[in-house]
Amino acid sequence: MKTPIYLDNHATTRVDPRVVEAMLPYFTEYFGNAASRNHEFGWKAEEAVDRARKQIADLIGATPREIIFTSGATESDNLAIKGVAEMYAEKGNHIITAATEHKAVLDTCKKLEKHGYRVTYLPVMGDGLIDLDMLKESFTDKTILVTIMYANNEIGVLQPVREIGAMCRERGVLFHTDAVQAIGKVPVDVNKDNIDLASITAHKLYGPKGVGALYVRRKAPRVQITAQMDGGGHERGMRSGTLNVPGIAALGEACAIAQKEMPEESKRLRYLRDKLKDKLQSGLDEVYINGSMEHRLPHSLNMSFAYVEGESLLMGINDVAVSSGSACTSATLEPSYVLKALGVGDDVAHSSIRFGIGRFNTEEEIDYVADKLVDVVKKLRELSPLYEMAKEGIDLSKVSWARD
Amino acid sequence: MAYSDKVLDHYNNPRNVGSFDKNAANVGTGMVGAPECGDVMKLQIKVNDESGLIEDAKFKTFGCGSAIASSSLATEWLKGKTVDQALQIKNTDIVNELSLPPVKIHCSVLAEDAIKAAISDYRTKQTKRTPAAQTVA
Numbered sequence: 001m002k003t004p005i006y007l008d009n010h011a012t013t014r015v016d017p018r019v020v021e022a023m024l025p026y027f028t029e030y031f032g033n034a035a036s037r038n039h040e041f042g043w044k045a046e047e048a049v050d051r052a053r054k055q056i057a058d059l060i061g062a063t064p065r066e067i068i069f070t071s072g073a074t075e076s077d078n079l080a081i082k083g084v085a086e087m088y089a090e091k092g093n094h095i096i097t098a099a100t101e102h103k104a105v106l107d108t109c110k111k112l113e114k115h116g117y118r119v120t121y122l123p124v125m126g127d128g129l130i131d132l133d134m135l136k137e138s139f140t141d142k143t144i145l146v147t148i149m150y151a152n153n154e155i156g157v158l159q160p161v162r163e164i165g166a167m168c169r170e171r172g173v174l175f176h177t178d179a180v181q182a183i184g185k186v187p188v189d190v191n192k193d194n195i196d197l198a199s200i201t202a203h204k205l206y207g208p209k210g211v212g213a214l215y216v217r218r219k220a221p222r223v224q225i226t227a228q229m230d231g232g233g234h235e236r237g238m239r240s241g242t243l244n245v246p247g248i249a250a251l252g253e254a255c256a257i258a259q260k261e262m263p264e265e266s267k268r269l270r271y272l273r274d275k276l277k278d279k280l281q282s283g284l285d286e287v288y289i290n291g292s293m294e295h296r297l298p299h300s301l302n303m304s305f306a307y308v309e310g311e312s313l314l315m316g317i318n319d320v321a322v323s324s325g326s327a328c329t330s331a332t333l334e335p336s337y338v339l340k341a342l343g344v345g346d347d348v349a350h351s352s353i354r355f356g357i358g359r360f361n362t363e364e365e366i367d368y369v370a371d372k373l374v375d376v377v378k379k380l381r382e383l384s385p386l387y388e389m390a391k392e393g394i395d396l397s398k399v400s401w402a403r404d
Numbered sequence: 405m406a407y408s409d410k411v412l413d414h415y416n417n418p419r420n421v422g423s424f425d426k427n428a429a430n431v432g433t434g435m436v437g438a439p440e441c442g443d444v445m446k447l448q449i450k451v452n453d454e455s456g457l458i459e460d461a462k463f464k465t466f467g468c469g470s471a472i473a474s475s476s477l478a479t480e481w482l483k484g485k486t487v488d489q490a491l492q493i494k495n496t497d498i499v500n501e502l503s504l505p506p507v508k509i510h511c512s513v514l515a516e517d518a519i520k521a522a523i524s525d526y527r528t529k530q531t532k533r534t535p536a537a538q539t540v541a
Binding site for chain 1: 415437441442443466467471472
């Protein structure tokens, strides 16, 4: 077993060697510009793009012409939300989203608020899911777009997208979903799920960074978006810029592999995830799972280890790559806003670890991580005045702490 | 983030972990920070009645590696000092010794606060000469 062990597959994934193989010829042999219509080099590149478009579309039940290539999910989110807001400005100015969305969605919505749009940020319930009744009450006659992620990047919780999409459809409101964490991991079908726009990125599904796509529905309803960059009018005028042909070929191949292997792979990853969870729960008292276990990506786990601070925990497992919701590990020194939105206390957020198990993890690695984590948590609890107080029967929530 | 060797050493081999009887007259307890801020330090001193020297010190810390190292180091430095000398320990001394980066300076401040709180608790007890209630400074 090689260390460090990578268990941060929500952040990014290792590129699958088969994906690397698929993209390599488009750097050297077939390096043409897919927009070059009058020679072999361009045709070869265009062929690769067309193939990828189909592979991506097949994975999500779309048609190839509904796939718009971008530089990644942040661009896709921006293009979807700003593009719809601008295109449908005459129809309304109200957007609905959720408190646990990725910053690429939240900050885009905040930007639109400065330009006169109204945004409703739905709270989430304790399990991380939005309340559909609350969504229902949030629609107004000015609502043009609902943007709710498919699966959360911190807690892995799957939102009820099908129901959300159906509610939007009934009201003639467009539905965008940031689906980067879900696509290739769980079955996503834009028709069954009533999705009008979906953001995709390659690097979360064993492809390279810097390439993504936006699904834009063409029929029932036909969705139009205003381009956010001016240029050569590529991608049917929705996204100008020379296509990243090797990246696109890679994204296509990554989708094809995911489609073929998802049933087996998700079973295997779920087994490993559950084993990790069970070992941690049986080895330690007072560990808490953040977010719904039932509505969750199969490879995802987010746990809090009470009375132990996240950064010190990461320090103790320094040969394991994971993330923490602790303030100390974030650039802002604020604990995770996603965990806070679930209503977990800041102290629990400080104690949280996100595990993202991926295609290249082995059972041996999971066993190692679980055992090591149990040891480190026990050691840190010996050091923790909070654990000592809790064991003495002191209710920590009733102590008046000296705050800085 | 890369940690200095000294921070790693204190994290891996924390000195003087533990607790004294907080009700003992010659024990001063300082508890600073708050769980929701991500740091809580408990630092205790045991003062020799005759010599007036801090004969032992213990800590427990909930916090990042730098917070653990700052309080571990503080207990090392406290031993053998008089209470007045102990009050001279400054957070900047801890920063320098552990090579703490700017984002971790608050850990050293917390350790200094914990020392002061422990001494203040000790002095209050000495004035009253009665067992003090648990102090959460």
